Amino acid sequence: MKTNPASSSLETCRVAGQGEKALQQKTGTKPTQAPRQKVLVTGGGGYLGFSLGSSLAKRGTSVVLLDLRRPHWPLPPGTEFVQADVRDEEALYQAFQGVDCVFHVASYGMSGAEKLQKQQIESINVGGTRLVINVCVRRRVPRLVYTSTVNVTFGGKPIEQGNEDSVPYFPLDKHMDHYSRTKAIADQLTLMANGTPLLGGGTLRTCVLRPPGIYGPEEQRHLPRVASHIKKRLFMFRFGDRRTRMNWVHVQNLVQAHMLAAEALTMAKGYVASGQAYYVNDGESVNLFEWMAPLFEKLGYSQPWIQVPTSCVYLTAAVMEYLHLALRPICTIPPLLTRSEVLSVAVTHTFQIAKARAQLGYAPDKFSFADAVERYVQATTPQRRGFTMLTLLRLLLLLLLLLSLLGLALYFLGLQPLQGAVQLL
Numbered sequence: 001m002k003t004n005p006a007s008s009s010l011e012t013c014r015v016a017g018q019g020e021k022a023l024q025q026k027t028g029t030k031p032t033q034a035p036r037q038k039v040l041v042t043g044g045g046g047y048l049g050f051s052l053g054s055s056l057a058k059r060g061t062s063v064v065l066l067d068l069r070r071p072h073w074p075l076p077p078g079t080e081f082v083q084a085d086v087r088d089e090e091a092l093y094q095a096f097q098g099v100d101c102v103f104h105v106a107s108y109g110m111s112g113a114e115k116l117q118k119q120q121i122e123s124i125n126v127g128g129t130r131l132v133i134n135v136c137v138r139r140r141v142p143r144l145v146y147t148s149t150v151n152v153t154f155g156g157k158p159i160e161q162g163n164e165d166s167v168p169y170f171p172l173d174k175h176m177d178h179y180s181r182t183k184a185i186a187d188q189l190t191l192m193a194n195g196t197p198l199l200g201g202g203t204l205r206t207c208v209l210r211p212p213g214i215y216g217p218e219e220q221r222h223l224p225r226v227a228s229h230i231k232k233r234l235f236m237f238r239f240g241d242r243r244t245r246m247n248w249v250h251v252q253n254l255v256q257a258h259m260l261a262a263e264a265l266t267m268a269k270g271y272v273a274s275g276q277a278y279y280v281n282d283g284e285s286v287n288l289f290e291w292m293a294p295l296f297e298k299l300g301y302s303q304p305w306i307q308v309p310t311s312c313v314y315l316t317a318a319v320m321e322y323l324h325l326a327l328r329p330i331c332t333i334p335p336l337l338t339r340s341e342v343l344s345v346a347v348t349h350t351f352q353i354a355k356a357r358a359q360l361g362y363a364p365d366k367f368s369f370a371d372a373v374e375r376y377v378q379a380t381t382p383q384r385r386g387f388t389m390l391t392l393l394r395l396l397l398l399l400l401l402l403l404s405l406l407g408l409a410l411y412f413l414g415l416q417p418l419q420g421a422v423q424l425l
């Protein structure tokens with residue numbers, strides 16, 4: 001993985017707890033060498049969490065990766081894996097011992113079928129965050145960085161070059177998916193916890209980072225899913241205006257932002273990030289279908305060429321969501337797309353990173369999506385296929401399915417999903 005030259009060293013960011021400082025004054029002792037810093041990353045088995053933990057460990061920090069599941073990758077030196085649930089307070093209490101900074105990265109329900117598991121999403125994203133905050137206070141962890149998302153302010157209405165002051169939280173009751181709603185609650189809980197006194201002395205300082213979609217080598221969530229849809233010829237369709245824009249962030253840029261945010265919660269940096277939110281992205285706005293062009297190219301498939309009205313795609317997504325829920329007791333049919341995913345593609349939502357640049361010193365490196373695709377294609381067996389009769393048959397079947405789903409939608413759902421579609425027209 002490419003190293004990040006722009007990220008500054010975390011060795012300088014250890015903040016002695018107030019009790020520790022008092023002890024030094026009392027005894028008149030001065031530490032000759034700063035003790036090794038220890039941080040904990042929840043969701044440390046996931047893509048961002050593991051990349052962050054590995055980068056921190058490379059800089060000499062002792063890292064605890066806490067996750068329900070083991071990382072796919074071998075643990076690098078300086079890291080320790082703790083298998084635990086962020087909803088298990090006792091497990092968190094054990095794991096947070098001696099930790100200086102918690103990066104709360106774990107979350108659930110971001111994409112695909114997970115998106116519809118409401119209870120699970122709520123208990124992990126909201127309940128888990130509450131416990132993480134409580135245990136920081138009980139364990140005297142002075143810094144907490146929360147990985148939020150742009151979805152806390154984006155709910156399907158256009159946002160162009162929004163910033164932390166210009167765009168308010170999207171109303172909680174209007175969010176189209178539970179993931180975004182619960183991330184918004186967790187984002188606010190984290191910011192509200194800023195300034196909480198720690199048990200036994202000191203103050204908890206918190207901040208939140210709001211990234212858009214994450215990409216990079218070996219990314220597991222978006223790229224393989226989209227690639228599999230492309231290989232099944234489901235991405236012959238495109239929708240949305242060609243002028244629609246969104247941001248992306250390379251994992252290493254996001255790692256850089258997390259490290260800088262942790263540093264900016266220290267006295268050395270005047271606690272500048274204390275209680276602050278930051279949008280973080282690569283500093284570029286792109287159209288999704290143009291941005292994904294290298295993926296089609298490298299997989300050997302043609303670009304999506306059939307333009308479908310967004311309202312049709314939205315309706316189909318609504319039907320697929322309802323079907324998924326209705327059939328759940330019998331079988332699992334993961335929705336190809338959810339309504340909020342359709343809106344993410346079809347509605348412009350771009351954000352400035354000026355605040356992160358100015359306050360954190362964030363300076364995104366230039367990365368290309370094509371490189372991530374190259375790595376993905378090398379790791380999988382590319383299968384180039386021609387436009388055969390079988391493909392044509394599949395396409396016809398798909399069109400038939402879309403039409404039947406539309407019919408079903410009109411029949412069963414009445415006007416509710418139609419209203420959303422009409423707004424899009």
Ligand SMILES: NC(=O)c1ccc[n+]([C@@H]2O[C@H](COP(=O)([O-])OP(=O)(O)OC[C@H]3O[C@@H](n4cnc5c(N)ncnc54)[C@H](O)[C@@H]3O)[C@@H](O)[C@H]2O)c1
Pocket residue numbers: 042043044045046047048049066067068069084085086087104105106107108110124128147148149150183211212213214215221
């Ligand atoms: N991937 C994106 O495009 C994207 C975009 C915006 C924001 N984010 C945010 O970035 C963070 C990391 O995303 P990622 O792409 O690395 O996701 P990921 O799914 O790879 O990682 C999340 C990790 O959280 C773990 N987890 C889930 N429930 C848990 C629980 N109860 N206890 C402990 N661990 C649990 C999962 O096992 C997983 O390893 C998340 O907070 C996400 O909301 C991601």
